[in-house]
């Protein structure tokens with residue numbers, strides 16, 4: 391098996407302001423059992439020489455957890471957005487086919503396969519995706535969550551801010567400021583929480599405009615690509631109903 395190779399075709403660009411350097415480069419590395427795309431990229435880093443024998447700069451990408459928890463290694467693999475740490479070479483290229491790697495397109499490119507997902511973290515701040523405490527003193531145990539509430543919240547809490555849903559969403563584009571499905575899902579999650587509920591109105595108000603829940607075109611691409619199988623369309627519908635209710639009756643609660 392020593393001569394079995396994994397072939398990769400990688401979209402490269404030297405920096406955010408260097409579109410003139412956009413190019414494809416092809417590499418072949420030795421196959422190893424249980425190899426994933428990240429381990430293939432690590433092999434390239436050890437010996438960054440293309441199939442044409444040209445020495446090049448090592449490919450840049452991001453990864454942290456290597457177990458599909460952090461979301462940082464997300465890229466487009468053979469045309470499909472997903473995590474590269476769980477993309478097993480033997481599964482995606484069983485017959486030794488060339489594996490094509492490209493960076494996500496809905497985020498600013500940093501270099502090669504690395505993009506800047508900061509907009510997602512800014513959106514989490516915008517929708518206050520946290521439980522607010524009123525001090526650092528001992529607050530005692532938090533309120534109990536019913537079993538039913540926990541069952542609804544748990545799947546929503548699995549988001550790892552990977553960006554797959556934004557990449558797939560047609561409403562995320564240069565001419566729209568749509569906040570996207572991941573942040574809307576967080577609004578549902580934190581508004582479900584017994585303490586989070588205290589700031590439910592503020593969260594709903596941040597997503598009431600065109601850039602919020604109304605920006606969704608209901609194409610449902612997001613739910614199909616979410617690696618955590620989060621019911622994003624249900625979350626958007628649930629936040630949509632809550633914003634309508636808040637618009638109509640919110641003043642009663644002030």
Ligand code: SF4
Pocket residue numbers: 558559560561562570571605606607608609610611612613622623626
């Ligand atoms: S359902 Fe809405 S958020 Fe999901 S992909 Fe479609 S437009 Fe985007």
Ligand code: SF4
Pocket residue numbers: 461548549550551552553554555556571572575615616617618619620622
């Ligand atoms: S909702 Fe799913 S696809 Fe979107 S960022 Fe979270 S984990 Fe990724």
Ligand code: FES
Pocket residue numbers: 452453454455456457458459460461462463464473474475476
């Ligand atoms: S490295 Fe964390 S999800 Fe892949």
